[in-house]
Amino acid sequence: MTRDTAELGFAPPDRLLITCGPAALGLLLAWVLPMVARWALDLHFWLPFRPAFVVVGAVDEPWELAVQAGILVVLGLLGTATLYENLTTVTVSRFEARIGPAGLPRGEVTAVYLDGDDLVVLDRESRQAARCVPRARRRVLAATFPEFGYPWRDADPYAGLYHRWTPSSDALPPAADAVLSARAVAVRKKAAKEARELRATLEKLGYSVRDEGGEQLWRPLVHS
Structure with a gap:
């Protein structure tokens, strides 16, 4: 029997791991970190961020462990919420x-x-x-x-058409080059929303862009 629709979300094991894993890790760290910090301090070696080891190692009272556990669990839950928000x-x-x-x-x-x-x-x-x-x-x-009849590809079918962008390239019209220049700044600043908007602007000019190793690659759009 064929399906009319399919919702592709988390598999049950992934959902369990993402929902409970960060909070459980927070509980584990709350118990383990003070012991690890005290062990490291007892070695009498030079430690980077030694004051942080001293603070964590001083946590040994039940109420202190409970407070630390609460903080780490909340951070874990925030991590879970971020994953649910950013994964589609x-x-x-x-x-x-x-x-x-x-x-x-x-x-x-x-x-x-x-x-x-x-x-x-x-x-x-x-x-x-x-x-x-x-x-x-x-x-x-x-x-x-x-x-469901969609053309799945193992990789970008137009990968061979991309060119590495260099500022003021003669291969591009000035308007497209200016958009790529602005987008390079946005990517460097990790301004994801601005980079997406500039990608859309570039596509209106007839070009596509992809990021690879910190560099921008461009190609002309291809009509199918």
């Missing part, structure tokens, strides 16, 4: 792929692939119609998208 559930049907709030008609999708940890969907102009860090694992994505 993907819903796939015969008609559209929904990645976060965006719905992409199947007929407009020409390639789906993973770029590192990011799931990338290209439209008929080879633009990045969607990009996210998915909750589902690679093998699940690679099996499900073809099942």
